[in-house]
Amino acid sequence: MNKLTTPGEAVSKIKDGDTILVGGFLMAGSPETLIKALLEKSAAKDLTVVSNDTGTAESNMIKVMKEGRVTKVHASYIGANPMTGQMLIDDPDSVTLYPQGTLAEKVRCGGAGIAAFYTPVGVGTIIENGKEKRAFDGREYLLETAMRGNVAIVKATVADKFGNCYMRGSTKNFGALMARAADYVIAEARKIVEVGELDPELVTLPGIFVDALVQSEDTYGR
Amino acid sequence: MDAKNFIAARVAKELNDGDVVNLGIGLPTLVANYVPEGVHITLQAEHGILGAGPAANPGEEDSEICNAGGFPITVLPGASFFDSATSFAIIRGGHVDVTILGALQVDEKGNIANWMVPGKKVPGMGGAMDLVVGAKEVIVAMEHHLKGSPKIMKLCSYPLTAVGVVKKIITEMGVMDITRDGIVLTELAPGLTVEEIQAVTDAKLIVSDHLKVMDA
Numbered sequence: 001m002n003k004l005t006t007p008g009e010a011v012s013k014i015k016d017g018d019t020i021l022v023g024g025f026l027m028a029g030s031p032e033t034l035i036k037a038l039l040e041k042s043a044a045k046d047l048t049v050v051s052n053d054t055g056t057a058e059s060n061m062i063k064v065m066k067e068g069r070v071t072k073v074h075a076s077y078i079g080a081n082p083m084t085g086q087m088l089i090d091d092p093d094s095v096t097l098y099p100q101g102t103l104a105e106k107v108r109c110g111g112a113g114i115a116a117f118y119t120p121v122g123v124g125t126i127i128e129n130g131k132e133k134r135a136f137d138g139r140e141y142l143l144e145t146a147m148r149g150n151v152a153i154v155k156a157t158v159a160d161k162f163g164n165c166y167m168r169g170s171t172k173n174f175g176a177l178m179a180r181a182a183d184y185v186i187a188e189a190r191k192i193v194e195v196g197e198l199d200p201e202l203v204t205l206p207g208i209f210v211d212a213l214v215q216s217e218d219t220y221g222r
Numbered sequence: 223m224d225a226k227n228f229i230a231a232r233v234a235k236e237l238n239d240g241d242v243v244n245l246g247i248g249l250p251t252l253v254a255n256y257v258p259e260g261v262h263i264t265l266q267a268e269h270g271i272l273g274a275g276p277a278a279n280p281g282e283e284d285s286e287i288c289n290a291g292g293f294p295i296t297v298l299p300g301a302s303f304f305d306s307a308t309s310f311a312i313i314r315g316g317h318v319d320v321t322i323l324g325a326l327q328v329d330e331k332g333n334i335a336n337w338m339v340p341g342k343k344v345p346g347m348g349g350a351m352d353l354v355v356g357a358k359e360v361i362v363a364m365e366h367h368l369k370g371s372p373k374i375m376k377l378c379s380y381p382l383t384a385v386g387v388v389k390k391i392i393t394e395m396g397v398m399d400i401t402r403d404g405i406v407l408t409e410l411a412p413g414l415t416v417e418e419i420q421a422v423t424d425a426k427l428i429v430s431d432h433l434k435v436m437d438a
């Protein structure tokens with residue numbers, strides 16, 4: 001099974017109306033080669049983007065958004081991407097903000113077969129609007145539901161051709177979480193090695209989660 | 223020493239040896255510069271680091287090791303990296319001893335508002351809501367007022383970040399504990415009177431019987 005492909009081929013699987021889970025925290029771990037391919041090689045529109053922060057002004061995501069192809073965003077912090085901020089002003093329903101840990105747990109649950117969870121975060125704030133509130137041992141919690149996507153795009157430092165991914169340092173953040181919660185997963189890797197060359201002890205994301213693998217333009221080592 | 227550094231230096235005295243500490247963006251990051259000798263803390267960064275160190279030297283930046291603001295940093299011996307779900311299990315699960323962060327408003331019930339000003343561009347709450355709910359101790363470190371307009375309130379008017387979580391407020395004017403009875407002024411900055419600090423505070427301050435001079 002050959003997962004290695006081109007960015008253009010990989011993003012051709014993205015369809016109108018898809019929900020795309022995007023790894024990364026600001027620019028750390030942001031799959032910029034794949035976002036650029038989404039911009040240049042795909043015309044998919046009416047997209048929902050799930051991302052911690054939708055990147056910074058440096059990210060190609062801002063250009064995809066400028067083309068009007070993103071109609072809904074789920075994020076935690078959008079202060080570094082002025083386009084997302086503008087979307088929220090133009091149409092408050094187009095951007096949903098979550099506490100960062102709640103967003104991470106929603107996606108973790110989405111990939112782990114858990115339908116929903118209770119969290120104390122957001123109780124007594126506008127986050128609780130419309131959500132079930134329940135007390136456990138005298139403390140109040142909000143019911144939050146799991147989140148999944150049609151596609152996930154993530155970035156690894158090193159991947160083998162089976163798709164095993166090593167995400168180094170502080171680039172781990174949302175990458176493996178997003179990849180486990182989507183039907184079709186594209187990983188770009190800064191360095192791609194043969195099967196057997198990546199130490200199993202270093203695997204952040206097992207290869208079974210990855211459907212397509214692309215060489216990142218941001219290369220690592222060698 | 224300017225006001226921000228004076229606040230940071232005083233906040234650093236609240237830290238205990240062995241504490242796991244999360245510092246908010248802005249003024250709170252200065253606290254790391256004033257940790258007392260003999261006190262060793264572990265800095266947690268919300269996107270997945272325990273043991274975060276100082277900024278990377280020019281020419282030694284590593285794009286895969288950065289702080290929660292996206293800037294290249296170093297890590298100290300004993301550091302670890304992990305994903306965001308683990309990071310927020312650490313935060314929400316009560317494994318962070320102290321979080322120090324700024325605020326737009328704090329009130330006498332310990333409520334904090336620090337993520338949105340109605341009618342202005344909304345940056346999002348990021349990890350702030352999780353941090354103030356999950357950390358064992360929440361210290362607000364901020365300038366006391368905004369051009370004379372109080373930030374320490376009877377009741378917050380801005381959208382809340384969390385309810386009843388703040389126990390201590392440290393500003394350039396004084397140190398305050400939030401108690402069941404209200405906000406108790408325990409330390410006052412040198413040269414200030416209680417009347418002067420009360421004039422820029424919306425909540426009624428209760429002056430401690432043991433009021434001390436604030437010393438950074």
